[in-house]
Amino acid sequence: MDGSPPLLDVRGLTVEFATRRGTVRAVDEIDLTVAKGETLGIVGESGSGKSVTSYAVMRILDRAGHIAAGSVVFSGIPLHNAAESEMRDLRGREISMVFQNPRAALNPIRKIGEQIEDVLIRHNQATSRDAHGKAVAMLAQVRISRPEERYRAFPFELSGGMCQRVVIALALACRPQLLIADEPTTGLDVTTQKAVMELMTELTRQRNMSAILITHDLGLAATYCDTVMVMEKGKVVEAAPAATIFTAPKHPYTQRLVRATPRPGIGLRDLVTNPRPLPEMAPVVPGRLLQVSALVKRYGETNAIDGIDLHIDRGESVGLVGESGCGKSTTSMAIMRLLDPTEGRIVFDGETISDIPARDFARHPMRRRIQMVFQDPTDSLNPRFTAARSIADPILRMGDSKNLRAQCEALARQVGLPIDLLDRFPHQMSGGQKARVGIARAIALRPDLVILDEPTAALDVSVQAVVLNLLEDLKRTLGISYLFVSHDLHVVRLMCDRVVVMRAGRIVEQGTAQQVLEAPTEDYTRELIAAIPHPPQEQA
């Protein structure tokens, strides 16, 4: 870097939170600098202090937290002891922020154009006369088509990706010098993520702005940032240019993080350190387990799924891929027999289960043979049940409840859940532990088919690596089949034998995982693959 002082200079920043159990140090003496025009990526898993760092810079820590030590200097102004009135003036005008959930960041009952005007007028960037024109121009800059018309739209009328563009427009409206984006694309589809990230990169570059991208995705940071800083437990463990952090990580934690990130050209066992060898595949009678034909689910006038044909063989993993709203969840719910399809047949092991109404299926003997692992491990566990009670629930209802405790302990061992956690409630467990409870519950009755609905979407990447390996081990030892619903193509490639790509309620392409992901025949599949962040590759 040249001799000019950096735009943002943070020295020895320490942030502490007062909790009932004493003071917790969330950020521990970190240093960081952002030069003019530079994009810095802060990467870390949940609880690493990456978001708290940015809140401290913006001085928007909640009342329990405070800056205990260190300095934050922004273009010569010390922010760590600036008055609140001074900060109010800086926020939005000099430093602005893009949050994770765009819908929550927008006022739901105000037109989006008016919200942009509000920001412009508050910071004296426009008068009430020219605000309208400037707001429309801003919408056009974030590539919202027909901006004049969309000016009058309410947030609920726009998709998640569109809302995030509006939030970016809001953040950039006053031409700030620094943009902080906190997980700006979490919850968005890969193609939307790509569009949003490219838009952000382009706009910041155009204006020679600096940016901080906070993310849990090392791949995303390495693709779109100049420098990447890795945080663990409130400390910076490594900071390096984006090009080298992926190819030559120095710190063991970064190495573990890089290793755990699913990427092309590696196998499932490469994600974890010191893996055990894959267990032998349990012998399964070859044959067709599930056959779905011409399945239609109609809601009013629209077809959520529109004529789906797919099949799963015994011992096979099939990936169901598509963006939000493509009908993959409806399909899995129909196969799960939690909702009744409008038309079509679902044949499971020779029996037509689509004839049994969903409300009676709970008592049907077939129920125990099709189970599911849910996307959100927190939401899918009853908050009033202990882990053991959750795992025991299917056994109590449909299994043999003799030696219940011993059965639960055996299942816990099988999914790698420490036995002493069995008596804990969900709020006393970590995300990974809750995921294990969910998996133990799903396999408790030895089902033939397990539907995995984005089972690792809510987990940190290192936990994801372990859980994916666990799922593969279980599949092999128990000889079960998986329907793996996901939007993460890297993960699908690691887990699945065959892949089915869905779009707008129809199947656009299906074939072996290798075929679909390496030589796709459809444009849409190609688009999906191209949208995955491509960080610099590891040298062989």
Add this chain to the structure above:
Amino acid sequence: MTDTLRHARHLIGENPVTGVAFALFVLLLLAAVFGPLLVPYDPLATDSSASLVAPSAKHLFGTDQLGRDIFSRVVAATRLDMTIALSSVIVVFAAGGLSGIAAGYFGGWTDKIVGRLADTIMAFPLFVLAMGIVAALGNTVTNIVIATAVVNFPLYARLARAEANVRRDAGFVMAARLAGNTDTRILLFHILPNILPIVVVQMSLTMGYAILNAAGLSFIGLGVRPPTPEWGIMVAEGAAGIISGEWWTALFPGLTLMLAVFCFNLLGDGLRDIVDPQRRT
């Protein structure tokens, strides 16, 4: 469980009023259970020689026109008033709470029927409705309980409906269905325990209302019949005496009534803090 206790202790430390409310509640319970055994005089025994005696060491709260000891009557009345309040709360929880959960969970026809029923009840001034019910069914303790339960039905049905509705599509409910639970089991063993804390808060607040309602009905002569000791009747009987200077006949039962209602309202606020996960860090 120990977690909840620790949390409760923390909250009481933060807000001592909750502690006071709990202490008062325990006192009321003790009075209800043991009161009639411990009081110095028989609450029904009249003594014409000692009529309308002002409060003194012998008669703490004084005596009424018939020479009955007001302190003994106030303490003895706790049992009846608490019984009425508690049973109405239990009845309204069973009727309103359960039908509300069913309405929120099933939707459709169940929801429409429960919803319209609640709307119909809410179309009446509640105390007038309670009066009407007791007048029509007869002047008994059971009917006071029924009347109190009916007028509180909409509150419980709506609360339970809203809470069940947001949980209907939660992952754990779907998981319960996959585990082979029928709808009834899901309602009773999966959803109900989750909304119970919220309903318990409401129950505490209703207790206060139920006591007032019973006293109000008795006050206008539609509730418990004399000479049974009951706070409402005692206030009614003593009200005439205030003008002629016998203030104690109405004041002490009224004060006790106020304290009891106050206690339940504070208790409700305290319980809300205890069960609110937002305040648990």
